[in-house]
Amino acid sequence: MLKQLIAVTSLMFASVAAHANTLTVEFELPSFTTGDYHKPYVAIWAESKAQNQTLLLWHLTKRNEDKWLVDIRRWWRKQGRYGDTPDGVTGATKGPGKYSETLDVGDLSQFKLFIEVVREDGGRSLLKMPIDFSDNQERYHLDADKEIGAVTIIKGK
Secondary structure (H helix, E strand, C coil): CHHHHHHHHHHHHHHHHHHCCEEEEEEEECCCCCCCCCCCEEEEEEECCCCEEEEEEECCCCCCCCHHHHHCHHHHHHCHHHCCCCHHHEECCCCCEEEEEEEECCCCCEEEEEEEEECCCCCEEEEEEEEECCCCCCEEEECCECCECCEEEEECC
């Protein structure tokens, strides 16, 4: 009986630990009234002392090489120029609307989450938030900026 209890308890802790390494990022891409509107590029990544990890990248996928990726300046300097664009997190650009993305941050527990939004013939927004899975804070909020609406980050959902 004791062995079964230990096994069940171990499985519960393992599933909680695996669940704790996700973030749900809720944000809005605003609508602009301009005749020359281009859908924005969006990059979300984690920076820690040990590593940088791309979590989401929305960009043009019509070509093998997307020459505009360098316009996501901070992401490009930290992550993009050092290797291939990660296939698992890429997607086509999205238009105005509300989005919710659940991201796997792996074994990262303390890092800065960056969100960069760039629009051709538009502006650029760079938001960042320190995230710490060892604290009791479950939600983080970032104020809206020129190219992105308010952002809510939820740990472990």
